Amino acid sequence: MAKSIHVFMLLVLHVLISALALANKVSSLSHADECSMLLQFKENMSINNHSKVASWKSDGARRHCCLWDGVECSLGHVIGLDLSSSFLSGPISSNNSLFNLIHLHTLNLADNNFCYSKIPSGIGRLSQLAYLNLSYSAFSEEIPKQISQLRNLVSLDLTGNYGLKLKLQSSDFQNLVQNSSETLRELFLSWVDIDSELPDSLVNSSLLTSLVISNCGLRGEFPTSIFNMPTLQLLDVQGNSDLTGYIPEIHCNSELKHLIIAGTHFQGSISASIGNLTHLNILDISSCAFTGTLPASISNLTQLRELHLSYNGMIGQIPSFFSNLTQLTLLDLSHNEFTGSLPSSIGNQTQLRELHLGNNGMIGTIPSSFSNLTQLTLLDLSHNEFTGSLPSLERFENLTDLILSNNNFDRWKLPDWFGKLKKMTYLDLGYVNLYGEIPSSFFNLTQVKSLHLSGNQLKGELPSSLLNLQNLEEFYLDGNNATTDFHLFLSLKKLKYLDLHGNNVTLSVKDSHTNETQPQFTALWMESCNLKVFPEFLRFQQELEYLFLINNKIEGLIPGWMWNISKETLSILSLSQNLLIGFEQHSPVASWVSLETLDLSHNMLTGEIPPSICDLLYLSLLDLSFNNITGSIPPCLEKISNSLVVLNLRSNTLQGTIPNVFTNESKLEMIDLSENNLEGQLPRSLENCESLQFLDLGHNFIEDIFPFWLGTLSKLQVLILRFNKFHGIIRIPSDINVNFPLLRIIDLSYNSFSGDLPHQYFQVWSAMKETEANPTYMSMPRMWKDYWFSIQLTNKGVNMEYQKIIKTFYAVDLSSNMFRGKIPESIKTLTGLQLLNLSNNELSGVIPPSMGNLIRLESLDLSSNKLSRVIPQELVQLNFLEFLNVSNNNLIGPIPQGRQFNTFSNDSYMGNKALCGNPLSMKCGDAKVSEPSKVSFEEDTFPDGVDWVVILIGFVSGLIVALVCGDHVTRRYYKWFLQRFRK
Incomplete structure (x- = not known):
């Protein structure tokens, strides 16, 4: 027996000796070589005194480098390097000595700066790597495929390279998961551009505990079996908006602690089996497409600390079962469709730090149990319909953010x-029905940075205790009726955003603040503040981006010093609705190198458009409308044709032709040159404006044929050519595709168009055949406030100004031209129309019964034509018709009865001597009705005799009505009337 043991021991010794010999043969590197390589790595990097490698020095000892900071050794070899947060800087190449350390098991280079270089392909030589962390280290470009060949990986972390375009090829992603499926436990790839579906082999990673692949551009169907992987504890795929899926039935043995799928396209209702995730600490399913009610099984998640459900389509009441979730520190149910009242059980959440309930449809009073939530640091109840009174929050001494607006x-x-909420930094009490004066104690909130009091009924003078708010950066008081001396705000050194719109502001003449002592504003709203002069403090403002002095009483000249403020930063300048007449000196507006919006509309500016405007190379909105500007449109506008989005020169006295300045790079969406004295033909360069949605050239003297070539503009929705000298027949050229695909509103009234109605266009105006609801308005989005497109139309017999144009409005006005012939049957296809005006033409024939198909029609004017026969009974189907005028035609027979026709007055039918029935006094069946009509409308027939007396009486009475009731319209068109008929 002893002999056997002896033999066995000899064999074991032989094996060990052989193994050591083999190991020495395999490893050509000695320990000294590895230390030398570390020193070479140090020499190739830029470091500072705080770096871990700063202390690495050669001392001649054989085992010295194992004692270096960040270095780990085993069996005489370097197996681990933790150089995270070591202030390493500079690119790292594939031939770097670091990648010759073939025994490395762990490599951590996180939180350094490798200057946007590529991850070296030499990483593939470290075949023993199990832990690799290159996160937050400023690597970029494509990840080498050699990483996917590391078959022993246990943990890989490449996160934190946001915005640096670190990209992993789809095939390499597949190989990475496949090759390490038997070892991989942690995979962190957030912000790596993958643009791939999730590989099926991921489900086979039986040891996986953490999978974090957020914001990677993942797409396709999410493998639902991942939810039931037995070892998975952390799943984060948020921010992959093209990733679809749903929450499946979840097994009871799930180990998930963090489930984060926010910002994906997961949808459907939330499965009741979600209650099986009893280990969950964080559940974030916000910004998905979930609908339905919350399952009661959520009450099983007793370990839950954070629940994020915002930006979904969840409905129903806030369930009372939340009272079981006593560990919650954050509850976010905002931006859903929750209704009903807030349950009193909410008071059980005594650990809550953040409660987000904003933007729902909740009603009722806030329960008294709310006072138990004294640990809250953030409370958001905004944009609901809560009523009653707000319970005292005096005990909420940790509260930093309180948002109650719009209730x-x-x-x-x-x-x-x-005033006792001393930690408050963000307070929003906008639109909450506050009234009265602001107490001095309110301004004890010395830590507040953002204060919103907009849209209330606050009044009185702001107290001097406002000066306590020395940390204030944003103050919104707009929509109140307070009184304040602007001098107070000049003592708040950190103030950047100030909105005093609608309050009574005085400008202290005793102001002694200079550029060094006053705050440098970023945005300033002083709209409707009863100002009479330009605020002197503006002289010292050099960081303004947005300046609004709209609707004040500032008169006279714009001072010369205005052109010197905030030269580098000013982006929006609006001085509209004042009494300005011009500039104190020649306006060098080009000094504002960043200006994007210039709005000087609704003033009394005279003179010509200054050519320096053309030097504003970033200008996107130019509004000089409603002034007394003369001269011509400057041809130099061609220089900014590729930046302008809105050009509004409406209601001035501009003359000459429209310059041919619109380039192929034009971004124009809105052009309004109406109510001027422009003449000549339309410039063909307008067809370069491929983004054009709105074109209003009405009330000018433009003389041209119908611009059929505008039909190639695929985004054009509104075309107004009214009150000009357009003429000729309207037809579609056979060799050009000009179908105005999105046209919704067209007004060609008061021109000299002739021939038949444009029945070919009726057939191809496809947008007017739609009835889809889109209750938004035509506008140009801009910072803080949209710029609304506006037009003037004749609707329901009245000249109407549309300050906003809703995208569901469809109108055709071809009135006051010389169209002849019949109303074509093709008009019935324009089923989206709400306004149709064909009056004051020479149309003959019958009213087509098929016009009863225009079921959305609200206003129909066919007056002053030569239409004959009966009014078709089918028009009774027009349930939305509010205005009808068929007067002064040759119509006969009974007026249709019922529905909307019971609401029309005599004026709708006057001048048709053979019509009968309500509301006319002529009853059907009278002898006069049966007589043949002798009414004749000849083109050049004029009344004589006593008819002139009747006409004169009507003219005088109409003039009196116009003078009394139509001042708004008369004042606007008096200038146009004189100019037009003076020629």
């Missing part, structure tokens, strides 16, 4: 306890 609280005054 229906009972009318209330600011209580003194607000």
Whole structure:
């Protein structure tokens, strides 16, 4: 027996000796070589004194480098390097000595700066790597495929290279998961551009505990079996908007602690089996497409600390079962469709730090149990319909953010306890029915940075205790009726955003603040503040981006110093609705190198458009409308044709032709040159404006044929050519595709068009055949406030100004031209129309019964034509018809009865001597009705005799009505009338 043991020991010794010999043969590197390589790595990098490698020095000892900071050794070899946060800087190449350390098991280079270089392909030589962390280290470009060949990976972290375009090829992603499926436990690839579907082999990674692949551009169907992987504890795929899926039935043995799928396209209802995730600490399914009600099984998630459900389509009441989730520190149910009242059980969440309930449809009062939530640091109840009074929050001493805006609280005054919330940094009390004066104690909130009091009924003078708010950066008081001396705000050194719109502001003449002592504003709203002069403090403002002095009483000249403020930063300048007449000196507006919006509309500016405007190379909105500007449109506008989006020169006295300045790079969406004295033909370069949605050239003297070539503009929705000298027949050229695909509103009234109605266009105006609801308005989005497109139309017999144009409005006005012939049957296809005006033409024939198909029609004017026969009974089907005028035609027979026709007055039918029935006094069946009509409308027939007396009486009475009731319209068109008929 002893002999056997001896033999066995000899064999074991032989094996060990052989193994050591083999190991020495395999490894050509000695320990000294590895230390030398570390020193070479140090020499190739830029470091500072705080770096871990700064202390690496050669001391001649054989085992010295194992004692270096960040270095780990085993069996005489370097197996681990932790150089995270080591202030390493500079690119790293594939031939770097670091990649010759073939025994490395762990490599951590996180939180360094490798200057946007590529991850070296030499990483593939470290075949023993199990832990690789290159996160937050400024690597970029394509990840080498050699990473996917590391078959022993346990943990890989490449996160944190946001915005650096670190990209992993789809095939390499597949290989990475496939090759390491038997070892991989942690995979962190957030912000790596993958643009791939998730590989099926991922499900086979039986040891996987953490899968974090957020914001990677993943697409396709998410493998639902991942939810039931037995070892998975962390799943984060948020921010992959093209990733679809749903929450499947989840097994009871799930180990998931963090489930984060926010910002994906997961949808459907939330499965009741979600209650099986009893280990969950964080559940974030916000910004998905989930609908339905919350399952009661959520009450099983007793370990839950954070629940994020915002930006979904969840409905129903806030369930009372939340009372079971006593560990919650964050609850976010905002931006859903929750209704009903807030359950009193919400008071059980005594650990809550953040409660987000904003942007729902909740009603009722806030329960008294709310006072238990004293640990709250953030409370958002905004944009609901809460009523009653706000319970005291005096005990909420940790509160930093309080957002109550847009609710229906009972009318209330600011209580003194607000001044005791000493940690408050963000307070939003906008539109909550506050009234009265602001108490001095309110301004004890010395830490507040953002204060919103907009849209209330606050009044009185702001107290001097406002000066306590020395940390204030944003103050919104707009929509109130307070009084303040602007001098107070000049003592708040950190103030950047100030909105005093609608309040009574005085400008202290005793102001002694200079550029060094006053705050440098970023945005300033002083709209409707009763200002009479330009605020002197503006002289010292050099960081303004947005300046609004709209609707004040500032008169006279714009001072010369205005052109010197905020030269590098000013982006929006709006001085509209004042009494300005010009510039104190020649306006060098080009000094504002960043200006994007210039709005000087609704003033009394005279003179010509300054050519320096053309030097504003970033200008996207130019509005000089409603002034007394003369001269011509400057041809130099060609220089900014590729930046302008809105050009509004409406209601001036501009003359000459429209310059041919619109380039192929034009971004123009809106052009309004109406109510001027422009003449000549339309410039063909307008067809270069491929983004054009709105074109209004009405009330000018433009003389041209119908611009059929505008039909190639695929985005054009509104075309107004009214009150000009357009003429000729309207037809579609056979060799050009000009179908105006999105046209919704066209007004060609008061021109000299002739021939038949444009029945070919009726057939191809496809947008007018739609009935889809899109209750938004035509506008140009801009910072803080949209710029609305506006037009003037004759609707329901009245000249109407549309300050906003809703995208569901469809109108055709071809009135006051010389169209002849019949109303074509093709008009019935324009089923989206709400306004149709064909009056004051020479149309003959019958009213087509098929016009009863225009079921959305609200206004129909066919007056002053030569239409004959009966009014078709089919028009009774027009349930939305509010205005009908068929007067002064040759119509006969009974007027249709019922529905909307019971609401029309005599004026709708006057001048048709053979019509009968309500509301006319002529009853059907009278002898006069049966007589043949002798009414004749000849083109050049004029009345004589006593008819002139009747006409003169009507003219005089109409003039009196116009003078009394039509001042708004008369004042606007008096200038146009004189100019037009003076020629």
